[in-house]
Amino acid sequence: xxxxxxxxxxxxxxxxxxxxxxxxxxxxxxxxxxxxxxxxxxxxxxxxxxxxxxxxxxxxxxxxxxxxxxxxxxxxxxxxxxxxxxxxxxxxxxxxxxxxxxxxxxxxxx
Amino acid sequence: xxxxxxxxxxxxxxxxxxxxxxxxxxxxxxxxxxxxxxxxxxxxxxxxxxxxxxxxxxxxxxxxxxxxxxxxxxxxxxxxxxxxxxxxxxxxxxxxxxxxxxxxxxxxxxx
Numbered sequence: 001x002x003x004x005x006x007x008x009x010x011x012x013x014x015x016x017x018x019x020x021x022x023x024x025x026x027x028x029x030x031x032x033x034x035x036x037x038x039x040x041x042x043x044x045x046x047x048x049x050x051x052x053x054x055x056x057x058x059x060x061x062x063x064x065x066x067x068x069x070x071x072x073x074x075x076x077x078x079x080x081x082x083x084x085x086x087x088x089x090x091x092x093x094x095x096x097x098x099x100x101x102x103x104x105x106x107x108x109x110x
Numbered sequence: 111x112x113x114x115x116x117x118x119x120x121x122x123x124x125x126x127x128x129x130x131x132x133x134x135x136x137x138x139x140x141x142x143x144x145x146x147x148x149x150x151x152x153x154x155x156x157x158x159x160x161x162x163x164x165x166x167x168x169x170x171x172x173x174x175x176x177x178x179x180x181x182x183x184x185x186x187x188x189x190x191x192x193x194x195x196x197x198x199x200x201x202x203x204x205x206x207x208x209x210x211x212x213x214x215x216x217x218x219x220x221x
Contacts, residue, residue: 031208032208034209034210041214041215042200042212042213042214042215043154043200043212044212045209045210045211048207048208048209050208088153088154090154090210092208092210096142096159096161096204097156097159097169098144098156098202098204098210099156100146100153100154100155100156101153102152102153103153
């Protein structure tokens with residue numbers, strides 16, 4: 001059965017800290033790994049990773065995929081209160097399914 | 111550019127009543143379409159997905175059904191709602207790039 005596991009479940013940090021969120025996956029015919037940020041409403045797309053070892057970066061956020069060890073990390077540097085959200089990762093399978101983890105709830109304190 | 115619309119945004123329904131949530135995608139053709147449900151404080155559970163008109167794959171057996179009457183339209187229905195059907199329902203689409211994009215969501219409360 002396809003499975004995506006995220007850790008930690010929740011995290012509280014102070015502004016300026018750096019955080020690392022983890023995502024491990026077991027997905028049939030794996031195609032890609034996706035990261036999302038969810039505040040009060042629908043998830044918004046952050047990154048899609050398809051190749052191992054190639055970092056994707058957007059501002060203070062970056063992510064990398066390890067297809068040998070079946071995991072990905074999302075890094076956020078110099079955190080701000082606006083980074084407070086639930087971060088979701090999803091594995092995309094060869095049968096067009098996207099399987100989500102339960103998310104990491106990040107709270108950044110001022 | 112592509113956009114996805116989903117409605118209604120919120121609804122409160124009594125147990126045993128029917129349900130219809132609708133989703134349309136603009137600016138693309140032949141998208142893959144998805145319905146997810148998110149219970150309070152939980153992850154996203156895939157309910158249905160469709161790779162073409164009339165092609166529906168069901169992931170979770172329950173009292174919900176989905177239909178795709180047109181290329182860019184996806185409908186989630188129920189004949190009789192249960193209390194356990196309460197949640198945040200999300201429609202999503204993906205295209206050739208493999209990225210998955212969500213609609214605004216529909217928050218359903220069954221009383």
